[in-house]
Amino acid sequence: MLRIVLAEDAVLLRAGLVELLSRVGHEVIAAVGDAEELVRAVDANRPDVVITDVRMPPGFRDEGLRAALELRARHPNLPVLVLSQYVATAYATQLLGGASSADGGLGYLLKDRVGEVSEFLDALDRVAGGQMVIDPEVIRVLLRQRSAGTPLQRLTPREREVLALMAEGLNNQSIARRLTITEASVVKHSSNVFMKLDLDPSEGNRRVLAVLAHLRGEDPAQG
Structure with missing residues (x-):
């Protein structure tokens, strides 16, 4: 309660x-x-x-x-x-x-x-x-605002979906359930996202903060 x-x-x-x-x-x-x-x-x-x-x-x-x-x-x-x-x-x-x-x-x-x-x-x-x-809709708007001329353009549609769900704070198991894919696939897509965006792959809130920092156009290492 x-x-x-x-x-x-x-x-x-x-x-x-x-x-x-x-x-x-x-x-x-x-x-x-x-x-x-x-x-x-x-x-x-x-x-x-x-x-x-x-x-x-x-x-x-x-x-x-x-x-x-x-x-x-x-x-x-x-x-x-x-x-x-x-x-x-x-x-x-x-x-x-x-x-x-x-x-x-x-x-x-x-x-x-x-x-x-x-x-x-x-x-x-x-x-x-x-x-x-x-909220996922907030993340979608941020992604649209930041995509032009940024490394976000290098992400595949599935990787963008995974990124949006990571920013919601979901763990790999929850992302897999939401997208109806295997957890191994989520790990693979997440790794690609972090590699392409040069983000810290730490779990929990640090992962969300890193994603937000990138979407705001900041350096995640300094956020």
Whole structure:
């Protein structure tokens, strides 16, 4: 069971998430509608994980994201799962840009992913467990933005699929299951990706951070 603080200004979605999370055995210890309430609820309750929308009252810009960053600074290793209505790669890179392999779990998902209940709950569990989870659509947009004139052009279509799933934080076994291929094939494709992109093949969050650094156009060795 996870103790969760939820921040979502849309009343119906907030109520639906509370119902869903409670039904699978989690405890929503606070469900709030703006960023200031989110900060107060986390400070008062010290939850296992925070779920927050990006855009919150009063400005409906990035108040939820800024609250998440503030909370991460005040409560090191606090797992945070951020939900966004649209693909906004700037939000994703801002949230994940300062992360390291020692940080607590972080996630950035589109709200549409909530409708895929099993995927959403799996992402929540992985974030609470210290992993990084990035919505595959965000990764696809980053890949398109970065592909022209970069080593990404050298990747085969299958290698690009594997890269996107690696950036979601999936291990080789999960990637094999998602793509309906053997784990040995995943290892082969992963090795090709790391070789072509000159990435550190370390497991876990370091692998995700290396992929993100490359997609942002940074030197993974310096990220």
